[in-house]
Amino acid sequence: MNPTTAGRRVLITGGTGSFGRTMTRRLLDRGVGEVRVLSRDEAKQDEMRRALGDARVSYHIGDVRDYDSVQRASRGVDFVFHAAALKQVPSCEFFPLEAVRTNVLGSANLIEAATRNGVRSVVVLSTDKAVQPINAMGLTKALMEKVAQAHARRGSGGTVVSCVRYGNVMCSRGSVIPLFVEQIRSGAMPTVTNPAMTRFLMSLADSVELVEHAFAHARPGDVFVRKAAACAIGDLVVALCQLFDVPAKYDVIGVRHGEKQHETLASREELARAEDFGDFYRVPVDARDLNYAAYVTEGTLGGRPAEDFTSANARRLTVPEIVALLRTLPEIRAELALREPVLTQ
Numbered sequence: 001m002n003p004t005t006a007g008r009r010v011l012i013t014g015g016t017g018s019f020g021r022t023m024t025r026r027l028l029d030r031g032v033g034e035v036r037v038l039s040r041d042e043a044k045q046d047e048m049r050r051a052l053g054d055a056r057v058s059y060h061i062g063d064v065r066d067y068d069s070v071q072r073a074s075r076g077v078d079f080v081f082h083a084a085a086l087k088q089v090p091s092c093e094f095f096p097l098e099a100v101r102t103n104v105l106g107s108a109n110l111i112e113a114a115t116r117n118g119v120r121s122v123v124v125l126s127t128d129k130a131v132q133p134i135n136a137m138g139l140t141k142a143l144m145e146k147v148a149q150a151h152a153r154r155g156s157g158g159t160v161v162s163c164v165r166y167g168n169v170m171c172s173r174g175s176v177i178p179l180f181v182e183q184i185r186s187g188a189m190p191t192v193t194n195p196a197m198t199r200f201l202m203s204l205a206d207s208v209e210l211v212e213h214a215f216a217h218a219r220p221g222d223v224f225v226r227k228a229a230a231c232a233i234g235d236l237v238v239a240l241c242q243l244f245d246v247p248a249k250y251d252v253i254g255v256r257h258g259e260k261q262h263e264t265l266a267s268r269e270e271l272a273r274a275e276d277f278g279d280f281y282r283v284p285v286d287a288r289d290l291n292y293a294a295y296v297t298e299g300t301l302g303g304r305p306a307e308d309f310t311s312a313n314a315r316r317l318t319v320p321e322i323v324a325l326l327r328t329l330p331e332i333r334a335e336l337a338l339r340e341p342v343l344t345q
């Protein structure tokens with residue numbers, strides 16, 4: 001990625017979020033010409049502006065729901081990382097149309113504007129919840145992927161649009177690890193929905209690496225999936241309790257709206273046509289055209305479908321492995337340093 005973004009102009013939608021801030025720093029380190037941050041919240045932009053203090057970053061207030069916002073923000077841009085989304089599962093359950101507006105229509109706006117503005121590559125951030133979705137967040141992210149793939153099938157006029165699918169990004173805003181840490185810090189019992197529930201775990205650095213991989217290798221309509229490891233939520237909370245040296249106890253509160261027991265990063269149908277990159281899968285778009293006979297009466301011989309790739313059958317992290325992983329996270333290291341400086345040495 002290094003040689004190609006140097007001196008270039010990059011737009012990050014949802015740029016003040018965890019991903020956006022990390023990606024911006026990375027791009028600045030690599031000599032990017034300009035990073036445009038597009039987001040709705042001026043306070044977060046101001047905070048980011050003061051934290052970075054770099055004139056190569058410009059801040060644009062706007063909303064991907066509004067075509068004019070993304071049209072203006074993507075003008076003259078070489079590459080786009082599309083991270084703007086409604087991504088909290090419970091809130092999307094209550095406001096599904098809001099999720100449609102941001103995740104589906106907003107993404108369609110962005111792809112259209114980027115194509116018209118001659119952007120070379122757009123990487124769209126998706127989630128494991130988009131596979132065999134059961135909640136509004138996952139359903140809208142699945143449709144977002146479909147919009148990206150339909151764009152690829154139409155012939156993209158030089159703009160390569162690809163998707164990456166993450167699992168849970170550890171310590172991202174509003175996610176469970178910061179909540180558990182806060183509960184442990186305040187002496188409250190961690191609240192566990194279901195200890196046997198499993199999730200793929202990724203660090204922010206892993207997620208940025210996946211986007212960079214997509215950026216470097218994408219063909220139109222590709223979906224990139226990292227072969228992430230998973231953990232049981234009960235093990236995650238036990239690992240945190242060990243790390244902070246408190247008794248491993250928690251309250252079981254029951255599953256929230258729209259939650260799955262296990263997540264799926266790639267379906268067996270996708271895996272049957274996926275290309276194995278070692279740490280990643282590349283799932284190419286099904287590029288057959290609308291010649292119905294080809295797949296209604298004639299069909300295509302495909303490979304034998306593999307199993308789905310799920311957080312239940314992925315490599316399961318043990319408690320000591322989760323402890324080791326948590327220790328690598330800057331947020332956890334900072335928290336440990338406050339409590340017991342010796343632990344971080």
Ligand SMILES: O=c1ccn([C@@H]2O[C@H](COP(=O)(O)OP(=O)(O)O[C@H]3O[C@H](CO)[C@H](O)[C@H](O)[C@H]3O)[C@@H](O)[C@H]2O)c(=O)[nH]1
Nearest residue numbers: 087088089127128129167168175176191192193194197233
């Ligand atoms: O008080 C709580 C809250 C959550 N959980 C559990 O912890 C796990 C992780 O919950 P998060 O809220 O951190 O994450 P979700 O899996 O619900 O969804 C998250 O991961 C997604 C990717 O799969 C998206 O990134 C999404 O934006 C983000 O909220 C889940 O099994 C959940 O049931 C608890 O045990 N106790």
